[in-house]
Every structure is written in C-alpha cells, then in structure tokens.
Amino acid sequence: MDPNQFGCRRGRSTTHALIVILHTWQSTLDEGGAVRAVLVDFKKAFSLINHNLLIHKLFTRQVPHCLLKWFFSCLQNRPQQVRITKNYSSWSQLNGVMPQGSRLGLLSFLVLIDNLEVGCRAHKYVDNTTLAKLLRDRTNPSNMQPIFEQLITSADKNDMTVNYIKTN
Numbered sequence: 001m002d003p004n005q006f007g008c009r010r011g012r013s014t015t016h017a018l019i020v021i022l023h024t025w026q027s028t029l030d031e032g033g034a035v036r037a038v039l040v041d042f043k044k045a046f047s048l049i050n051h052n053l054l055i056h057k058l059f060t061r062q063v064p065h066c067l068l069k070w071f072f073s074c075l076q077n078r079p080q081q082v083r084i085t086k087n088y089s090s091w092s093q094l095n096g097v098m099p100q101g102s103r104l105g106l107l108s109f110l111v112l113i114d115n116l117e118v119g120c121r122a123h124k125y126v127d128n129t130t131l132a133k134l135l136r137d138r139t140n141p142s143n144m145q146p147i148f149e150q151l152i153t154s155a156d157k158n159d160m161t162v163n164y165i166k167t168n
Contacts (some may be wrong), residue, residue, distance in 0.1 A: 004113050004121045008106040009124040017125050017164040021132070024121065028134045036142045040151060041166035049112060050159035057111050074104070109137075117154040119147045 001009065006017035025035045032037065063071075082089040113124060118130055123130045131151060133142045155162055 001110060002108055002116075004122060005110060005114065005124045007105075007124075008110060014125065017123055020128060021123050024134070025132065028136070031136065034135040034138045034140075034142070036135065036144050038131040038144050038151075039168045040129040040131060040148075041163040042129075042155070043161040048159070048161065049095065049108060053159055054108055057114075061111070071104075074112055111158070112158055113140045114155075116151070116158070118151045122151075155165035165166065 004020070006012045006020075006055060007014065025037075028035055055064070055068055058068055058071065060140055077091055077093055079091045081091050109127065113127075113129075116122060116124070116129065118131055120131055120133045123132070129151070131144070133144060133147060135142050
C-alpha cells in the first residue's frame with residue numbers, strides 16, 4: 001500500500017496523516033518556500049466501485065484465485081432491503097456497491113485508490129486526497145490545474161468521480 005495512505009490501516013490514523021502533512025508543509029515554509037494544495041473528495045467512494053476493476057487489481061496483486069472467487073461471490077448480485085419501523089421495501093440488487101460498515105469495503109476502496117497517479121505529493125485518507133505542490137522559491141509560479149487534471153484522469157481510469165462540491 002502507498003505509504004501516504006492513511007485511515008483504515010493499523011498505525012495510520014487521522015492524527016498520523018495530519019502530522020505528516022503539517023511537518024512536510026512546515027519544513028517547506030521554514031526554508032522560505034511555499035505550498036499550494038488542493039483538497040479532493042471522491043463522490044460516493046464506497047457506492048460506485050467497479051467490481052470488475054477491483055477484482056483485476058486484486059488479481060495483479062497476486063491474491064490467490066480461491067480468495068478472488070470468494071470475494072467476487074460476496075459482491076455479485078448483492079440484495080438489499082430497507083426497513084422503516086415495521087414496513088419493508090422490496091428487494092433490490094446492488095451493482096457497484098461495497099458492503100457498508102465492513103472492513104472489506106474499506107480495504108476494497110484502498111486497493112482501488114492505491115495507484116492514483118498525480119504529479120505531486122498526495123496524502124490519502126480513505127476517500128479524501130490532499131494534493132500538495134511544494135515550491136522551494138516563493139516567487140516561482142505554481143499551476144495546480146495540470147496536477148488536478150492528472151488526478152481526474154487517474155480517477156477516471158479507476159471509475160472514481162471527484163466530488164467538486166467538496167473539493168477545495
């Protein structure tokens with residue numbers, strides 16, 4: 001896993017992420033540099049996972065075939081029903097959805113986002129990514145637009161969508 005992936009990993013909490021990010025940024029600022037950052041949120045990160053792409057990524061990580069089969073069977077034709085008091089909805093098949101509240105869903109998303117390619121430092125906390133361009137000279141211009149476009153291209157390859165409303 002990417003060493004800059006925090007959250008849902010042992011010893012890689014929010015606090016760890018903040019310490020690493022702030023230390024990196026503060027070191028650059030202390031040396032007279034500047035930091036340009038974009039805070040990215042992915043839309044419905046756990047609800048829009050391409051199962052075929054995920055299985056392919058697990059296959060390339062050499063996950064044993066028997067585990068891939070078991071994993072895919074957990075995802076395929078997954079039914080869901082909603083209950084409000086004593087009333088039940090009809091059953092619906094979920095496509096591209098991960099089991100909510102399970103470690104499997106979180107781990108699956110981490111595998112999906114692991115190879116996210118950008119042209120700068122990227123710190124990931126589950127479905128949020130902080131892109132940072134560190135400039136050694138404050139007078140140098142930085143253009144985050146090409147970096148953000150590279151993130152969008154990489155996200156598209158992973159069938160992920162940037163939530164522009166929550167991205168700053």
